[in-house]
Amino acid sequence: MRTLLTLMKREIIDHVAYFVGAAAFSGLMILVMASAILGMEGRELENVAVGGSIPLVLVAVVGLCGLGVAQMYTDRTRKISALLIVLPTTRWQIFVARVAAGLLAILILVIPLAIAGTILIDMHAGEVPLYAGVLGDVLRSVFLVCFACYAVGLYAGWDRRSLTPTLGVLPVVMLIPLLVIIKGFGLEVAGILLVFIAACLAATWCRFSSSPL
Amino acid sequence: MGDSPIVMENLVKYYDGRCVLDGIDLKVPRGCIYGLLGRNGGGKTTIIRILLGLEPATRGRTTLLGQDSAQLTAQTRSRIGYVAEGHHLIQNYKVRRLVGLCKGLAAHWNEAFFGHLIETFRLPMDRKVKELSAGMRAELNLALAMATDPELLILDDPTLGLDTVARRQFLELAIDLIQKQNRTILFSSHILGDVERIADRIGVLVAGRLVVDCELEDLKSRVKKFQVLFPTRAPESLYITEIIQQQSEGREMVLTVANWNPQKRAILETFKPESVTELPMTLEDIFIECTKPTVAPVWQKSEV
Numbered sequence: 001m002r003t004l005l006t007l008m009k010r011e012i013i014d015h016v017a018y019f020v021g022a023a024a025f026s027g028l029m030i031l032v033m034a035s036a037i038l039g040m041e042g043r044e045l046e047n048v049a050v051g052g053s054i055p056l057v058l059v060a061v062v063g064l065c066g067l068g069v070a071q072m073y074t075d076r077t078r079k080i081s082a083l084l085i086v087l088p089t090t091r092w093q094i095f096v097a098r099v100a101a102g103l104l105a106i107l108i109l110v111i112p113l114a115i116a117g118t119i120l121i122d123m124h125a126g127e128v129p130l131y132a133g134v135l136g137d138v139l140r141s142v143f144l145v146c147f148a149c150y151a152v153g154l155y156a157g158w159d160r161r162s163l164t165p166t167l168g169v170l171p172v173v174m175l176i177p178l179l180v181i182i183k184g185f186g187l188e189v190a191g192i193l194l195v196f197i198a199a200c201l202a203a204t205w206c207r208f209s210s211s212p213l
Numbered sequence: 214m215g216d217s218p219i220v221m222e223n224l225v226k227y228y229d230g231r232c233v234l235d236g237i238d239l240k241v242p243r244g245c246i247y248g249l250l251g252r253n254g255g256g257k258t259t260i261i262r263i264l265l266g267l268e269p270a271t272r273g274r275t276t277l278l279g280q281d282s283a284q285l286t287a288q289t290r291s292r293i294g295y296v297a298e299g300h301h302l303i304q305n306y307k308v309r310r311l312v313g314l315c316k317g318l319a320a321h322w323n324e325a326f327f328g329h330l331i332e333t334f335r336l337p338m339d340r341k342v343k344e345l346s347a348g349m350r351a352e353l354n355l356a357l358a359m360a361t362d363p364e365l366l367i368l369d370d371p372t373l374g375l376d377t378v379a380r381r382q383f384l385e386l387a388i389d390l391i392q393k394q395n396r397t398i399l400f401s402s403h404i405l406g407d408v409e410r411i412a413d414r415i416g417v418l419v420a421g422r423l424v425v426d427c428e429l430e431d432l433k434s435r436v437k438k439f440q441v442l443f444p445t446r447a448p449e450s451l452y453i454t455e456i457i458q459q460q461s462e463g464r465e466m467v468l469t470v471a472n473w474n475p476q477k478r479a480i481l482e483t484f485k486p487e488s489v490t491e492l493p494m495t496l497e498d499i500f501i502e503c504t505k506p507t508v509a510p511v512w513q514k515s516e517v
Contacts (some may be wrong), residue, residue, distance in 0.1 A: 006317035079301045086265055087318040088291035212268035
């Protein structure tokens, strides 16, 4: 456990900009959400909320994909795992700590949104036509979309020796939120995203565990 | 296995279809300081990287402290110290942060000993690793490896890139540290003087094969070089086994032989040479003879 925490701490300090960015971004989204809900009503609110949040979601997912790429790419170029692996660690521990740090960044982004969303919905209960459990569905989808984009970043970051071709994963990252926009927040989409995340993580682990360090 | 912290069995490694290691069999006994010699690109680093599980072998098996190299646990790794060729430390970290990271991951950390090393090496804790000189990086790497009191220490060409003064200073400190504590050490280098000063057993890698694996003193005593003068033209073959090098010009022949013994001398005498003069050989001479392209694996442990 101590090893995992040390490795996680290293990941967080090395990529602190992404964690600060996630917190700042979450604050910005809360601000947009709050000003929209407090200042508008009904259809107008719906349009602004959807229209305003799509670009923000896209920025968030690109940022999280960037975190995944940065974690793996800097490891490879700076030979970080080559040093860590000769200390009392294993590749599995390095990988788990890395993913745990990524999850933490996602939670830093999503949890404040969840809290703010709950408060705002409670404040305006009845004013906005929402079905019960909408917040849970939205947050689950946001979390899974963020995680999926992060997992794509991890995979792409280790795969490429040069950073430029990694930009090739950006269309994939853009398509993931579109899946939710088109198919909605249902369990079906959650299932697809979970399978996608598992596949990305498994493929990344296979590469990471078998590559020369 | 218990008496051999390092074991390699039929180790083969191919890179892009090119054979880098060709069936290496080696056991390093506990408490031994083993010097692995070879020319640049001879496969020394590859052996070490495979041993540490940094890359897979194409074929064969390697174990460190009784555990398969590909599946070393964190607990086993905590008993191994490693100084990498080129000192792969995280360059953009400050020394203090790197030390903190290594300390945080170590199962055992000898703070007093590490402090002593840092003081001896005069390492600045507030500078970034990339700002250190090559010598300082080597010293930092050694200090980090030694602070965990490892039972097995692997040094991969640790003096590569150091100037003569830094190399001498590094080696003196390393020898001092090594002699104080009875531990198994695998030391690879292409600088013969370094190995000669530290190792008590050596292996020589040539074209991916281990052509020598014996004690240093054995090696020195068993390899002989002779200048032989024949009354007429030198014969094409002497029918002596374990000839490392044989060069003839007219009636003169220069012969380097492994495991020289009375039987081989008797065979040589049948050619009725006019004179046989033994030429002095340093480790460097032996190494040069061994690494010439025509050399076959001539003497390993079983044959010495």
